[in-house]
Amino acid sequence: MGGMTPPRTTEAAIEAQGVSFAFGGTPAVVDVSLRVEPGEFCALVGPNGSGKSTLVRILLGLLQPDAGTVRCLGVEPRALDDRWRIGYVPQRHALAPALPATVEEVVATGRLARRGWWRPPSRADREAVAHALEAVALTHLVHRPVGSLSGGEQQRVLIAKALVNEPALLVLDEPVAGVDASAQRAFRDSVVHEVREHGAAVLLVSHELGAVAADLDHVLVMKRSIVFDGDPFELAARGVSLGVHADDLPLWLESLS
Ligand code: ADP
Ligand code: MG
Numbered sequence: 001m002g003g004m005t006p007p008r009t010t011e012a013a014i015e016a017q018g019v020s021f022a023f024g025g026t027p028a029v030v031d032v033s034l035r036v037e038p039g040e041f042c043a044l045v046g047p048n049g050s051g052k053s054t055l056v057r058i059l060l061g062l063l064q065p066d067a068g069t070v071r072c073l074g075v076e077p078r079a080l081d082d083r084w085r086i087g088y089v090p091q092r093h094a095l096a097p098a099l100p101a102t103v104e105e106v107v108a109t110g111r112l113a114r115r116g117w118w119r120p121p122s123r124a125d126r127e128a129v130a131h132a133l134e135a136v137a138l139t140h141l142v143h144r145p146v147g148s149l150s151g152g153e154q155q156r157v158l159i160a161k162a163l164v165n166e167p168a169l170l171v172l173d174e175p176v177a178g179v180d181a182s183a184q185r186a187f188r189d190s191v192v193h194e195v196r197e198h199g200a201a202v203l204l205v206s207h208e209l210g211a212v213a214a215d216l217d218h219v220l221v222m223k224r225s226i227v228f229d230g231d232p233f234e235l236a237a238r239g240v241s242l243g244v245h246a247d248d249l250p251l252w253l254e255s256l257s
Contacts, residue, residue: 013040014072016059018032018069019070033226041202043203046223053091053173084111087164089159103133107133107160170194173205177207213242219235240256
């Protein structure tokens with residue numbers, strides 16, 4: 001026994017095999033297989049309507065695929081009981097304008113599933129909330145009602161809420177669309193921190209990858225099916241540079257097939 005290498009048991013953060021889904025008769029996701037490793041920063045890109053958000057919802061167990069299998073943190077996503085290990089920011093999820101809660105309170109709700117709602121917040125909870133708000137550069141707005149924030153600021157509140165548990169898997173669906181450059185940099189820093197310091201896997205759906213181009217480990221390009229699966233250097237070899245083509249990425253993706 002001594003000296004034998006144990007079998008590799010590392011479980012993928014996300015693994016999909018042959019996943020397909022149609023709305024009515026219209027295919028949105030066709031035979032998608034992919035793997036995102038723990039500690040990997042992965043971008044999912046593709047033209048509008050190419051099925052990215054639909055795929056994300058399937059990967060998280062929010063939609064049941066017509067065919068194929070998904071495993072998320074090692075289990076079938078609907079069977080995952082500690083869902084707080086996944087941070088998810090859905091696309092264009094506006095907070096209710098009348099929501100009578102402060103920024104701090106909304107982010108703190110991200111801790112509830114982990115802590116149990118019946119327990120008062122601990123010092124660790126309060127520190128985690130403060131830390132997450134710092135990561136998205138919202139500390140100055142902590143006591144403001146969320147309804148009074150701009151759309152971009154509300155989006156950052158939701159990112160903070162997703163970060164607050166130091167999730168094992170962070171899934172962000174176009175989190176920075178329309179957010180200004182300095183907020184994008186703060187976002188980049190917080191996501192890279194989660195990946196590098198806590199070993200989280202991050203799946204980022206975005207067209208605005210200029211800020212993170214140098215940090216990505218893995219890129220998936222989707223047009224209903226996956227048409228590219230590799231690292232940013234291989235993508236550059238196929239004529240698409242995430243740094244150079246940051247502003248018109250969807251156009252450049254058209255050239256891949
Ligand atoms: P992406 O996120 O890449 O922009 P989506 O996954 O949102 O793409 O959409 C993929 C395709 O599925 C599009 O053609 C879209 O119109 C369609 N679609 C998305 N949601 C629905 C829905 N709830 N009902 C019917 N069709 C939908
Ligand atoms: Mg989408």
